[in-house]
Amino acid sequence: MNHNSAFSQTEFETLCGKAARGAGLDWGLAEEAGKAAGWMYIRGINAASALVKAISSAPSPAPICGDDNWGGQTPICPIHTGAALVDYAGLNALPSRITNLRQPVMIIPFLAMAADLMGCQFDLLCNDIRLSVTAQAIIGAADDLCALTGLDCATVQITAAAITAQPDHKPQFAVVDPSAIAALDALGARTYVPATESSRQSGAGAGTSDND
Amino acid sequence: MTDAVHRSDTPLGPLHRSPDQVMRLARMGSAHPMRLSFLRVLLRRVAQEGWEFTRTHWQMDARGVGRAVYRAKGPQRSYSLVAFAHDLPDEARSDRVIATAWDATFTLFDGEPTPTDLDRLAANVPLQEAGRISAKELSLSRANRSVRLFNHVVDRLSKGQQPDMDQIDAVGYLMRTTAVYGSGKFGAADRALIADRAELSAPFQAEMLSVWLTRWFIMDLVNHLAAHKGGAQAAQLDPGIARRLGVGNSTGLGMAPFLVRHPTLINNWIFAREEALARVRALPGVTADQGVTLKNTLAAAQENAAHWQSDHPIQIAKLADLRQDLAAIETHLTQWPAGQMPWNALWLWGQDHLSIEGQEALLSIMLEPHGDLIDGLAECMNADEAKAFRINGAMPIADLRHILQTHYDWALKIDFNDPGQMARFWYVSEEKLEPRLGERFLEDGAELEQPLAIAHLARKLYDALAAWDDTAPVAALLLAHPQHRLMVRRAQAAPKYPFAEVRDNLIAHDMLPIDLMRCKLAFFGATRFDPRSDKWVRISLFSGMSYPFEITAGGAI
Numbered sequence: 001m002n003h004n005s006a007f008s009q010t011e012f013e014t015l016c017g018k019a020a021r022g023a024g025l026d027w028g029l030a031e032e033a034g035k036a037a038g039w040m041y042i043r044g045i046n047a048a049s050a051l052v053k054a055i056s057s058a059p060s061p062a063p064i065c066g067d068d069n070w071g072g073q074t075p076i077c078p079i080h081t082g083a084a085l086v087d088y089a090g091l092n093a094l095p096s097r098i099t100n101l102r103q104p105v106m107i108i109p110f111l112a113m114a115a116d117l118m119g120c121q122f123d124l125l126c127n128d129i130r131l132s133v134t135a136q137a138i139i140g141a142a143d144d145l146c147a148l149t150g151l152d153c154a155t156v157q158i159t160a161a162a163i164t165a166q167p168d169h170k171p172q173f174a175v176v177d178p179s180a181i182a183a184l185d186a187l188g189a190r191t192y193v194p195a196t197e198s199s200r201q202s203g204a205g206a207g208t209s210d211n212d
Numbered sequence: 213m214t215d216a217v218h219r220s221d222t223p224l225g226p227l228h229r230s231p232d233q234v235m236r237l238a239r240m241g242s243a244h245p246m247r248l249s250f251l252r253v254l255l256r257r258v259a260q261e262g263w264e265f266t267r268t269h270w271q272m273d274a275r276g277v278g279r280a281v282y283r284a285k286g287p288q289r290s291y292s293l294v295a296f297a298h299d300l301p302d303e304a305r306s307d308r309v310i311a312t313a314w315d316a317t318f319t320l321f322d323g324e325p326t327p328t329d330l331d332r333l334a335a336n337v338p339l340q341e342a343g344r345i346s347a348k349e350l351s352l353s354r355a356n357r358s359v360r361l362f363n364h365v366v367d368r369l370s371k372g373q374q375p376d377m378d379q380i381d382a383v384g385y386l387m388r389t390t391a392v393y394g395s396g397k398f399g400a401a402d403r404a405l406i407a408d409r410a411e412l413s414a415p416f417q418a419e420m421l422s423v424w425l426t427r428w429f430i431m432d433l434v435n436h437l438a439a440h441k442g443g444a445q446a447a448q449l450d451p452g453i454a455r456r457l458g459v460g461n462s463t464g465l466g467m468a469p470f471l472v473r474h475p476t477l478i479n480n481w482i483f484a485r486e487e488a489l490a491r492v493r494a495l496p497g498v499t500a501d502q503g504v505t506l507k508n509t510l511a512a513a514q515e516n517a518a519h520w521q522s523d524h525p526i527q528i529a530k531l532a533d534l535r536q537d538l539a540a541i542e543t544h545l546t547q548w549p550a551g552q553m554p555w556n557a558l559w560l561w562g563q564d565h566l567s568i569e570g571q572e573a574l575l576s577i578m579l580e581p582h583g584d585l586i587d588g589l590a591e592c593m594n595a596d597e598a599k600a601f602r603i604n605g606a607m608p609i610a611d612l613r614h615i616l617q618t619h620y621d622w623a624l625k626i627d628f629n630d631p632g633q634m635a636r637f638w639y640v641s642e643e644k645l646e647p648r649l650g651e652r653f654l655e656d657g658a659e660l661e662q663p664l665a666i667a668h669l670a671r672k673l674y675d676a677l678a679a680w681d682d683t684a685p686v687a688a689l690l691l692a693h694p695q696h697r698l699m700v701r702r703a704q705a706a707p708k709y710p711f712a713e714v715r716d717n718l719i720a721h722d723m724l725p726i727d728l729m730r731c732k733l734a735f736f737g738a739t740r741f742d743p744r745s746d747k748w749v750r751i752s753l754f755s756g757m758s759y760p761f762e763i764t765a766g767g768a769i
Contacts, residue, residue: 008347009404010396027663028690028697035601062691080694087605087687113602171405192642193657199641199650212360
């Protein structure tokens with residue numbers, strides 16, 4: 001595939017969702033991985049690299065959810081954790097700390113969905129990085145977002161807070177790293193079934209002329 | 213149980229058909245185009261708004277190689293079809309998605325392209341999937357000549373003669389598109405960027421505009437080639453013959469999963485049609501104009517059925533049903549209208565006396581006289597799919613169980629221990645990069661099954677719920693069992709979107725993918741549905757309709 005110009009959001013989401021499925025995530029989670037990556041992509045974040053790092057080695061586990069602390073013995077999956085955050089947001093049962101979170105930047109789009117649901121914003125603290133996430137936007141310094149993007153695994157503290165600002169969201173497609181795209185393509189290709197002689201013979205156009 | 217489930221969420225009234233009746237494959241596979249079909253929506257808009265259509269660029273050599281631009285100018289914006297015509301050797305012509313060359317390639321440009329845009333598009337559009345387009349483009353498509361008809365028409369015209377009408381009717385189009393991509397494909401503009409434009413808010417309007425302008429290009433191309441071949445003696449294609457010709461389309465299994473993957477969108481299409489039928493059935497009387505339009509529409513349907521050809525045994529049987537049923541309707545109308553709510557009486561008579569094929573044809577015919585009553589429903593046929601995406605983690609398991617029992621009872625009745633009900637699996641072929649159907653017990657690859665067997669997913673979810681307490685939240689279920697996430701999302705949307713699910717088993721041994729295709733294509737407005745197997749079809753678009761240059765402000769369509 002030739003990717004020498006910008007992906008549309010739809011295309012990027014499809015690529016990421018397919019890669020997530022290829023990496024072994026369940027279908028519903030793979031859909032959310034695609035949507036989450038698309039949310040980040042149109043806000044200028046290189047979600048392709050983050051997603052590849054989040055899913056490309058052995059699948060990471062779901063969080064073990066205590067009342068106020070979610071985490072795991074090994075680094076936990078940000079997609080599964082993020083999806084659970086949105087699910088539990090509806091119950092007003094969110095943790096204040098998520099430990100051992102793989103690719104913590106990937107939690108942002110899920111916090112945005114939770115913020116939308118709860119009508120609040122989330123203040124996020126990770127090491128000394130501080131950002132706020134509203135339903136539509138990430139508020140904070142570009143350097144902090146960049147630093148968060150660079151973290152492979154970290155503890156994240158989240159606090160629901162009153163909305164302080166509602167910046168307009170103007171789509172700004174991220175510049176994506178070609179090697180990450182290639183890695184996503186390769187993961188996505190794991191969802192394909194190789195052809196066999198019998199599948200070719202029973203295929204959609206098999207045995208009939210399509211040039212008449 | 214919470215109010216969310218106890219409350220009557222259904223938007224359906226007594227004159228609406230039920231999803232159990234409507235969403236069966238046999239009925240979906242008998243769908244006919246109608247007033248709310250997307251190409252009709254487009255044609256109504258451009259006529260009502262007085263759009264202007266101009267061929268702004270034509271640079272074509274004697275072999276028909278070159279480029280052309282057709283501009284559609286609306287009240288707010290312009291769109292341009294950019295066409296590239298190629299000289300394709302016969303042996304390279306294939307409708308399959310794996311083809312790498314075509315007779316002509318197209319894109320719908322958002323606005324009017326500059327020479328720089330045209331050069332960029334010339335370097336990419338002819339490559340189709342292997343090229344890239346940008347957010348300035350709304351579609352990407354290609355078309356191949358009908359070998360049977362194209363050369364015949366050019367030859368005849370070049371000799372100053374009109375083509376043979378039997379051959380025109382046997383094929384019905386000069387070129388057929390083999391894919392029309394929109395919505396962000398290959399770098400094109402995302403749907404979200406254009407969905408707020410009135411002229412593009414109904415589904416597939418950019419794609420329909422592209423195909424309609426392509427029809428004009430094709431007519432210009434045959435006239436151009438005939439003029440070069442025949443010189444002064446060449447004739448132009450007779451407008452009456454041109455009017456009969458549509459744009460062909462060749463479609464394989466790739467289209468079938470779309471209906472399953474876009475449940476809220478499909479609900480909104482079907483709901484709009486069913487709401488239209490319910491409104492018509494509720495009318496207290498028949499005006500003289502309505503009666504005349506109804507009879508004219510029936511006559512047109514009979515004419516269409518007479519010309520509608522297929523070699524496929526299933527379609528041959530359906531066409532026989534259709535012709536017989538249209539004749540029965542004609543006879544019945546001699547004693548109609550009578551009594552109160554005559555439209556409802558007509559509909560109920562049809563349900564008792566017509567085949568499914570005939571009933572669905574009657575639906576389309578009955579909608580035709582009622583533009584004022586139903587055309588506005590076209591505005592409700594798009595969908596904000598993001599709205600139904602978020603799962604309600606707070607929903608108690610009891611409510612989810614209740615949804616499955618009430619909205620997926622059809623699925624829970626299927627015996628998946630019967631190998632015939634598990635016979636197939638949907639997958640994406642590595643070789644074709646297209647959805648395909650495999651035989652689960654005969655072929656490899658079932659572990660890579662795509663999640664299209666919704667009935668089976670509903671069954672598995674329902675079984676999993678047996679181990680859960682009524683009061684536990686869905687969030688806890690999904691934390692422990694993420695494999696049910698996709699099905700939970702669909703199930704939670706079901707009460708609000710009654711027509712979201714195809715209520716049949718999509719992996720059963722006797723399932724016909726062409727039934728899904730016909731439903732979607734009828735919503736596009738396709739005619740002459742002609743299955744070439746149970747997995748791919750040919751159809752025609754815009755056959756019998758106006759060309760862009762024939763549109764006049766306020767004119768009838």
